[in-house]
Each structure stands twice: as structure tokens, then as C-alpha cells.
Amino acid sequence: MLLINCPYCGERDQSEFSNGGEAHVARPKNPELVSDREWSEYVFIRANPKGIFYERWVHTHGCKKWFNAVRNTSTDEILKIYKLGEEPPTLKDFKNTPKTPSGEPKVGSGNFAVKKL
Ligand SMILES: [Zn+2]
Numbered sequence: 798m799l800l801i802n803c804p805y806c807g808e809r810d811q812s813e814f815s816n817g818g819e820a821h822v823a824r825p826k827n828p829e830l831v832s833d834r835e836w837s838e839y840v841f842i843r844a845n846p847k848g849i850f851y852e853r854w855v856h857t858h859g860c861k862k863w864f865n866a867v868r869n870t871s872t873d874e875i876l877k878i879y880k881l882g883e884e885p886p887t888l889k890d891f892k893n894t895p896k897t898p899s900g901e902p903k904v905g906s907g908n909f910a911v912k913k914l
Pocket of ligand 1: 803804806807859862
């Protein structure tokens with residue numbers, strides 16, 4: 798069971814929350830001036846790192862408020878939670894956090910024991 802510490806309600810079960818994807822994706826200031834390609838990249842293209850990731854969460858079955866979290870996607874450890882509008886922590890704040898649990902590459906499953914026939 799994963800517990801998430803809502804900044805408004807406190808610690809609750811993960812089942813009460815919904816992930817809103819990558820945080821800090823800025824909407825173009827003049828959407829009518831951007832190309833279709835730039836707009837589609839804003840709407841659809843997101844980082845999908847294996848390791849530390851800034852994401853948005855909403856307490857769907859609680860206060861219904863949005864907040865940001867820094868999560869290690871390879872270990873599922875939530876490293877920091879902060880309210881919208883607060884300054885996000887820098888990656889230097891997490892320099893001692895292993896990017897992956899056992900040092901496997903940044904991309905891929907890391908399962909190199911399976912040999913192709
Ligand atoms: Zn809440």
C-alpha cells in the first residue's frame with residue numbers, strides 16, 4: 798500500500814488520488830501564434846523518465862485539490878510534495894537518491910538476463 802501525504806488532508810491511501818501527469822508544463826502564452834506542431838507537442842508530448850519526475854496529483858476522493866509531487870518512478874518513492882504555486886525543489890535536493898533501485902540503465906526494463914533465442 799502506497800501512502801500519499803496530501804498537503805491539505807495528511808496521509809491517505811493512494812487509491813484516493815489520481816495522477817495528473819507531468820508537472821510544470823507551461824501553456825504557450827499566445828496559443829494562436831504557435832504552429833500546429835508546437836501546439837501538439839504542448840498537448841501530447843511529455844517526459845517519461847525512469848527516475849526522478851515532477852508530477853501533478855489530485856486528491857480525487859478527498860479534498861479534490863491539486864498539488865505537485867517529486868517521485869522516483871523506478872522505486873515509486875515520493876520524495877517531496879508541495880502545493881501549486883510553491884517553488885519546486887531542484888534536482889540537487891535529491892542527489893543522494895538512487896535513480897534506479899539496482900543501478901540499471903535509465904531506460905528500458907533493465908532485465909538483461911533474458912537471452913534472445
Ligand atoms: Zn486532500
